[in-house]
Amino acid sequence: MNLLEVSGVVAGYGETEILHGVSLAVEERQIVTVIGPNGSGKSTLLKSIFGLVPPQKGQVRFREEDITGMAPEKMVHKGLCYVPQSNNIFPSLSVNENLEMGAFIRTDDFHQRLEEVYRLLPDLAGRRRDNAGALSGGQRQMLALARALMLDPVLLLLDEPSAGLAPNLVNSVFEKILGINRAGVAIVLVEQNAREALGLSNWGYVLASGQNQLEDRGENLLKNPEVIKLYLGG
Amino acid sequence: MLKEKAQFLVRKWKASYSVLVGLAIVLLLAFLSVIKLELVVNGLFLGAIVALGAIGLSLLYGILNFAHIAHGDFMTLGAYFGLFLLGMLFPGIGLEGTGFGPFTFGYPLFLAFPLIILVLVAIAIGLDIGVYRRLRHRNVSKAVLAMTSLGVAIALRGLIQVIWGGETWQYPRLSKPFYMFPMEVRIPPDNLFIGALAILLVLALYLFLTRTRMGKAMRATSDNMELARVSGINTERVIWWTWAISATLAAIGGILLAVFQAQLLPIMGWRILIPLFAAVILGGIGNPYGALVGALIIGVTAEVSTQWLNPGYKTAIAFLIMIVTLLLRPRGIFGVRE
Numbered sequence A: 001m002n003l004l005e006v007s008g009v010v011a012g013y014g015e016t017e018i019l020h021g022v023s024l025a026v027e028e029r030q031i032v033t034v035i036g037p038n039g040s041g042k043s044t045l046l047k048s049i050f051g052l053v054p055p056q057k058g059q060v061r062f063r064e065e066d067i068t069g070m071a072p073e074k075m076v077h078k079g080l081c082y083v084p085q086s087n088n089i090f091p092s093l094s095v096n097e098n099l100e101m102g103a104f105i106r107t108d109d110f111h112q113r114l115e116e117v118y119r120l121l122p123d124l125a126g127r128r129r130d131n132a133g134a135l136s137g138g139q140r141q142m143l144a145l146a147r148a149l150m151l152d153p154v155l156l157l158l159d160e161p162s163a164g165l166a167p168n169l170v171n172s173v174f175e176k177i178l179g180i181n182r183a184g185v186a187i188v189l190v191e192q193n194a195r196e197a198l199g200l201s202n203w204g205y206v207l208a209s210g211q212n213q214l215e216d217r218g219e220n221l222l223k224n225p226e227v228i229k230l231y232l233g234g
Numbered sequence B: 001m002l003k004e005k006a007q008f009l010v011r012k013w014k015a016s017y018s019v020l021v022g023l024a025i026v027l028l029l030a031f032l033s034v035i036k037l038e039l040v041v042n043g044l045f046l047g048a049i050v051a052l053g054a055i056g057l058s059l060l061y062g063i064l065n066f067a068h069i070a071h072g073d074f075m076t077l078g079a080y081f082g083l084f085l086l087g088m089l090f091p092g093i094g095l096e097g098t099g100f101g102p103f104t105f106g107y108p109l110f111l112a113f114p115l116i117i118l119v120l121v122a123i124a125i126g127l128d129i130g131v132y133r134r135l136r137h138r139n140v141s142k143a144v145l146a147m148t149s150l151g152v153a154i155a156l157r158g159l160i161q162v163i164w165g166g167e168t169w170q171y172p173r174l175s176k177p178f179y180m181f182p183m184e185v186r187i188p189p190d191n192l193f194i195g196a197l198a199i200l201l202v203l204a205l206y207l208f209l210t211r212t213r214m215g216k217a218m219r220a221t222s223d224n225m226e227l228a229r230v231s232g233i234n235t236e237r238v239i240w241w242t243w244a245i246s247a248t249l250a251a252i253g254g255i256l257l258a259v260f261q262a263q264l265l266p267i268m269g270w271r272i273l274i275p276l277f278a279a280v281i282l283g284g285i286g287n288p289y290g291a292l293v294g295a296l297i298i299g300v301t302a303e304v305s306t307q308w309l310n311p312g313y314k315t316a317i318a319f320l321i322m323i324v325t326l327l328l329r330p331r332g333i334f335g336v337r338e
Helices: A042-049 A072-078 A095-102 A111-120 A137-149 A167-182 A194-199 A218-223 A225-231 B002-031 B037-064 B071-092 B108-137 B142-164 B189-211 B213-223 B225-230 B235-261 B268-283 B288-305 B311-328
Strands: A004-013 A016-026 A031-035 A057-062 A080-083 A155-159 A186-190 A203-208 A211-217 B179-181 B185-187
Touching (some): A004 A042, A016 A031, A016 A042, A016 A186, A016 A203, A016 A211, A031 A042, A031 A194, A042 A155, A042 A186, A080 A137, A095 A111, A095 A137, A095 B213, A111 A137, A137 A155, A137 A167, A167 A186, A194 A218, A203 A218, B002 B037, B002 B288, B037 B071, B037 B185, B037 B213, B037 B235, B037 B268, B071 B108, B071 B142, B071 B268, B108 B142, B108 B235, B142 B268, B185 B189, B189 B213, B189 B235, B213 B225, B213 B235, B225 B235, B235 B268, B268 B288, B268 B311, B288 B311
Parallel strands (some): A031 A186, A031 A203
Antiparallel strands (some): A004 A016, A004 A057
16 A cells, blocks of 8 residues: 555646646655656645645545645644755744744644654754754754654655755765654655665656656666666766 | 854844944933933833834734735724723713823723724734635735735724714823923823833733744744645634734724823824834834834834924834835844845
């Protein structure tokens, strides 16, 4: 049984259609990476799954349940969390408050989870009271991940978590993602750093002009001559 | 990492520092008898009333991202609904009185507050459901929303004029002697009540925004509405809370304005709109604490200007401050560069 099943999703902004029928499947505890050139619709695909850009056609099923076009604030109740590529923290709130917002829908005591998340991402633990806007780029990305982890999701949608980071930070972000996955969280990863992302993925999709182009096991895509030529820089 | 934090603190410190230097200059001028200290002090009370409106305006701007032009007329409505209660309904059922303690107004004013707040909150949320939410869901621009609120402002003022006419009214009051302080500072006792209530409300708002779940969600929504939704925050409910808080502050501000000026006019809220916007812009749009400081500066400047200028120019002074701010530092005193 697939955890997430996206079939034939058509979506876009106003008159502009970006996704022309995209399909994707994720099993429990998998990392699935979506790569593709700029403008191929990778980010829109995640937004569409999460209800930020509701699909005009097609279906999104999570644990067999039809969640197509459900509002994002309801989506988190189902066990999905999403980290946008940019503007993914609340800059005027403290680090701790950012995490409290991540747990907003929990009305019970979530302090145990808070400590778990700080243990997972220790860079943040020392800066709990600081304004998130004062964090460095790498720490911001960690905080964005941490916010989404507060609800202990079953599936995490990550939109280019390594965007704009220095190479040494990119590796540490991928390490964290792998750590999160090992703890049992399935992940859909949209990435520009295709080589690193596919290297840690169970399965990979290549998207082009809003359509599925290729899909295979991560390691096979890394060896595919066409993928190497187009997306892995020869 | 440390450097970034240091820069952040310096930026914060610089803003507070410039305000303190400004305050020091004003006090120095007062002690050198260039300006009357009395005007400075009473300007702070006017500023406190402006602050109650400006804080709500700033919160609304932060969450809904549009300039709520009807905010001044919300204040007028609060003041006039107070007139209805104090001048008609309450005396009708035997609740009458003036000159409570050292103040000009009577105890019924305290009974009027909760009722007026309830009505204003209901009107604000009703307008959101009936008008603004529909427009929001059609993704209209913020200019359209602002123009709509201009229409609401004119409609509200028209309604007030139809019901109460254009003439000047007063709450039932009893004239009281001013308090005398050193350096020829005379303060009407009512002003101390206004100041104390404003401080209490600002404190309550601060605690709400920093200590409660909904308050934090409001700040989060103001930072980034999409991320708030992604986090599971029901932003429509946050918007209602924002309207409720802004309407509460406007209602109280309107009543206090009627007490401060010892008169009610249908145009009273419209006249205070420019000081409200000047305070919001001066403090940094969307920052409620900035709006408070901005309002105090506007209040003092406007009041002190009457030493040389006809009091009718008070609004012009606020307008001047707004223009100078927009020219020199458009993000305001506490605004952070985007």
